[in-house]
Amino acid sequence: MQAIDRLIAKIEEKNSCVCVGLDPRFERIPEEVKKPIKEKMGETLEGLAQVLINFNYGILEAVEPYAPVVKFQISFYEQYGPAGLKALIESCKISREMGFEIILDAKRNDISSTAKAYADGYLGKVNLWGREEFIYDLDSMTVNPYLGKDGLEPFIEVAQKYDKGVWVLLKTSNPSSGDLQDLTLASGEKVYERLALQLQELGTNWCGESGYSNLGMVVGATYPEAAARLRKMLPRTFFLIPGYGAQGAVAAELEHFFNPDGLGGIVNSSRGIIFARKKDGEDYKSAARRAVLKMKQKINTIRGGRT
Numbered sequence: 418m419q420a421i422d423r424l425i426a427k428i429e430e431k432n433s434c435v436c437v438g439l440d441p442r443f444e445r446i447p448e449e450v451k452k453p454i455k456e457k458m459g460e461t462l463e464g465l466a467q468v469l470i471n472f473n474y475g476i477l478e479a480v481e482p483y484a485p486v487v488k489f490q491i492s493f494y495e496q497y498g499p500a501g502l503k504a505l506i507e508s509c510k511i512s513r514e515m516g517f518e519i520i521l522d523a524k525r526n527d528i529s530s531t532a533k534a535y536a537d538g539y540l541g542k543v544n545l546w547g548r549e550e551f552i553y554d555l556d557s558m559t560v561n562p563y564l565g566k567d568g569l570e571p572f573i574e575v576a577q578k579y580d581k582g583v584w585v586l587l588k589t590s591n592p593s594s595g596d597l598q599d600l601t602l603a604s605g606e607k608v609y610e611r612l613a614l615q616l617q618e619l620g621t622n623w624c625g626e627s628g629y630s631n632l633g634m635v636v637g638a639t640y641p642e643a644a645a646r647l648r649k650m651l652p653r654t655f656f657l658i659p660g661y662g663a664q665g666a667v668a669a670e671l672e673h674f675f676n677p678d679g680l681g682g683i684v685n686s687s688r689g690i691i692f693a694r695k696k697d698g699e700d701y702k703s704a705a706r707r708a709v710l711k712m713k714q715k716i717n718t719i720r721g722g723r724t
């Protein structure tokens with residue numbers, strides 16, 4: 418099954434388009450997760466990596482009934498070197514066993530020959546002493562489009578080969594995204610609008626049975642007016658929508674991100690779910706479960722009248 422159809426099947430199964438971002442910040446992880454590992458492994462890098470894995474496991478168990486997809490932002494793992502990346506790979510493995518769709522938010526790209534190495538490493542297989550093997554077990558990853566079409570093509574080719582998807586940054590959620598992305602071209606279009614059309618062309622012959630493209634685009638929840646324009650331009654494109662919760666966006670602003678079929682988007686929240694507990698001593702898993710359920714319900718009320 419193609420990546421976009423797997424994602425839609427999971428959304429339908431859980432009646433939810435919530436994506437939980439597993440972006441652990443060590444200093445915010447509760448003591449009850451850290452203590453037993455510190456006692457066993459000491460204050461080592463390996464111990465820290467084990468804390469990330471155990472924390473993620475707790476969150477995954479908590480959100481499993483209500484979230485079809487998880488997103489790992491690679492920086493929170495990469496910053497700890499090989500131990501951090503091992504924690505990422507192990508967390509992906511656990512997510513897979515629990516049936517989540519898995520997105521890696523790595524925002525990679527480069528000249529095409531280098532982009533191919535990224536694509537092989539994250540989405541495809543690498544040559545290990547003559548054997549072709551996967552290093553990561555992912556469904557899709559984020560990529561940066563600003564090197565142009567030749568930088569994107571290797572990701573698309575590898576993704577097509579292994580039934581994976583890509584999410585291309587289009588209109589990002591950060592406050593200054595407009596400095597470049599909103600500039601008006603001589604044609605009267607904004608930069609992100611021109612990019613949207615170029616990306617649509619790349620993704621148009623890469624649709625699943627659902628009719629949606631495996632080339633999705635990142636559109637920040639913090640820019641609902643841009644999303645309304647983009648939704649009309651790109652009816653067959655799924656949006657990965659970050660910016661909910663900690664960055665200020667709320668469900669009522671998300672209506673125009675979705676198509677009338679109630680599909681077309683997955684809404685990510687990272688800090689708002691994984692660090693939902695309000696005070697020390699409160700169970701972080703119960704707090705995450707409550708937060709994800711509330712988010713699912715709120716978003717369902719604005720997408721195609723689902724509840």
Ligand SMILES: O=c1ccn([C@@H]2O[C@H](COP(=O)(O)O)[C@@H](O)[C@H]2O)c(=O)[nH]1
Pocket residue numbers: 438440490522588589590591635636637659660661662663664685686687688689
């Ligand atoms: O435009 C973008 C693209 C990616 N992100 C990523 O999403 C999450 C948001 O985390 P919160 O804690 O819910 O704010 C994080 O991994 C970002 O790197 C984004 O925010 N905006």
